[in-house]
Amino acid sequence: MTTDVVITGLGVVSPLGNDPGEYWERLLRGEVPVRPLVAPGTAVDGTHTYPVTDAPRPAPHPGDEPGRPSGFALAAAGDALRDAGLADAGPTVLDGVGMVVGTGNGDSDLREAERDGRRELTGLQWYPYDTQGLLAERLALHGPGLTVSTACAAGAYAVAMGAEMIRAGEAEVVLVGGTEAVSRPAVGAFLRLGAAEPGPCRPFDTDRAGTVYGEGAAFLVLESAAHARGRGASPYARVLDSGWSCDAFHETAPDPEGTQALRAVREALHRSGLGQGDIGAVLCHGTGTPANDAVESRTTAALLGPRTPEVPVTAIKASLGHSGGAAGAFSCLTAALVLRDGTVPPVGTLRTLDPACELRVVREAPQASAGSAVLVNAYAFGGNNISVAIAALTPDATDPAATTTNETHGWTARRGRPVSSREGAA
């Protein structure tokens, strides 16, 4: 029998705020907090990015000050554990808590600061991919730990692999998420490749010209439904299954045929036991690059078939920028909130929908979701594709009492009625 996996805690550090309530409210309003990057004396100064402007400062830890991504992750992961009611759990629980962190560039900022003479490094600061180990140490988690770096798909892989840890019986509780900060060499490489948009990120817009870097961390507590039920936790949603594939086509460009991206999303649906009619919304990878959005428009329409005109589709990079290895985790966290509230946020930058895009892209105002499951897509350099299916709670996924109290997490919710997908304009 398959183990049901539920989401019982959320935490974010983002350009839209540092708690899921504020994040969700501002995402529903379609805010676009893009700003010129402040990096005086360097070639990336003034490049448009979506920065975290009021990052929480991690508790002092002599000789082991983390980089920005690890700092974001510490705050978001701690909040997710608190939200799940596990922050003060003793060693009998924490000993077994697993963790999967997705990141593209890791704590690149520390080495950048060393190169330009701003700081000297100590401890393990020289290693950019130390976030998971550092979190395990600070949060006293001793279960299995992984750091996955499938570039911009890493956050979604972290969620999928965490769910697999639970299904395989390796852990009852797994903290999963992604973290990323604006990285100077990565922004430089994007500018050199001509893949950066000189303004806000505009997924599916006919005038889109590239992606825009963002940053932040999104973490989720995944738990077996039985474990959550046993301690009276109130889940947000269920993580079903995921589909994985690789284009094996080009190191940076997607395969224009989209064959493997479509295989991944179909596999996610099939492995999750879902049908086309269950899809309530699609959270696209939606980077704003001409190539990605063109392929994703076609593959998503192929997946939705006759339901293409009615299923709301969104791309949260319009409001967050492209946070690389964190992006897929942001989408999974957002999917949990979409399912909790039945509301799909708009693409805040969409002005003129690409005429080649047949999808019902949500614009201007939120729309109601059109089914019980949300599909999250994430794609990356190396041709990595993943789609994750996240679904609304079922009565047997948790305690019947808990399903009726899904606002106990304290995040602001259900403000303003979404526009029904049948009455809104696509």
Next chain:
Amino acid sequence: MNTSTAAPVAITGVGAISRPAIGARELAQAADLWRAEPTDNERPWAIAELDNFAPAEFLGKRGWRFLPEATRAALAAVQLTLAHANEAAAGATEHAPERVGVALGTNFAVDAVVDRIDRALLAEGIAGISPVECPNFSVNVPAGRLGIAHGLRAFNITLVNLLTAGLESALVGARAMAADRADAVLVGAVEGRPPAAARTVTGPGVDAAGACLLHLERPERAAERGATVHALLTGGSRRTVPGNPAAAQRVLAAALDALGTPPGVLHLSLPATGGAHVAQAAEDWAKTRGAATALTVTTGAPQASATPVLGLAQHLVRGVRESAVVGAVGPRGNLTLLRVEPPRSRA
């Protein structure tokens, strides 16, 4: 992966491009990689070039010169691994590319590339960045190149925990096969040039690049193909070992116990500094279980995350005659253990 629930996976191919050895035959004859030698932390930092590797022999005359050293090594290692996996197979019936996955560990595959890009940007601006080198800033590109070179489309995953990522990739690969995501998976590690600060983990002497891959497939498929099975990967266990010795003992014991009866052989690969409490905990575990387990421990990792994979690969190609648990521990206590068993008789 849990021994009680996961189906065993056959290890049918080994491919090494490394300073200790190129290819399975050399690896079997190379100096014992599990021989414990004290790390001399007073030695000066030194990077040994991978000068026993001639990329053109594997990759031809063109098309590889702009690739990072690590990617060149990985591309050659995958050729060796696939050839080794098909060596004994009658007709070498290969798996469909859409059913073959790639999961690789790395710590430093692109470290030097990112360093060059950033320094070029600081010195000369965006125009100073080599457009050819740009895509290589992403640490998953070496694994991606393997997928492209051989059309491997099941999945393509890169893991990056210090020292343990290579062994972790074998667990990820095995679990993906158990979940029917692939019929075969190439796992292992690829490494590039580390920064000097890494010496607390690697030790003072490191290799400039290297790769070591293993070919995993279902035992029944290996039998159908007539492939030689070097060992069965029957389980794995992952934990995070605390720094406190008593807590370390508790967590390590739980990880080892999860793999079933004590193995005949237990090898742990530890960082150059800070792993003594784990070695002690392993010794204590063997004593308290009354096990006749032969324990070996090495400290320092000249090939970073590829070090424990190379050690395992050498053990495989020398012939697995009894159960073995092979593990690595990172400087933050990340622990990955793999259990391998001798191949079953074909009779």
